[in-house]
Amino acid sequence: MLIAPDRDLAGSCSIEQIRCFCHKRKARSMTIIEIRPIRNGWKCFEAPGMQPVLLSQQDAISYAKGRACFRSGEIRILDSSGAIKRIIPFSETDRRL
Template sequence: MMPESASPLQQSQTIIEIRPYRGGWQCFEAPGVAPYWVGEDAKQSAVDYAKGRAKFGRGEIRVLNADRSTEQIIPFACEK
């Protein structure tokens, strides 16, 4: 029996970053996939968007401060 960490079918982990961007908040998934929001609820809108995208895998949403330090980590995992 193969250990779980050696399984070739192991699912990769997705990291989505929410970070300050041009006076608003950006949700960065991958190069070319980085919508951003401005306004009073921009940060929460970015987090909500990331949570919606996170329904289809496993990983974490990292909310970053302006200095790129981690403010919050929101883990997620798709239940089968």
């Protein structure tokens, strides 16, 4: 941390600026991976262009868990109508080395 000698630390930031900074640090992005049934398998949707199709639902869940490595978010398993059937949350704190 670099501190300018002629600057007073107590008056350098307002309490609103400090709160804003703390709020921004706490905000994190969340990854959502959806698993949907299709005609011949299960499609994992993470982002456009990233939609592999796997034969079984368990293979799709395993794939999604592997893609979720070192991130926070959830895996949503949908039924054929698009309704959420099951949610599997994951976070960085759940990971074990």
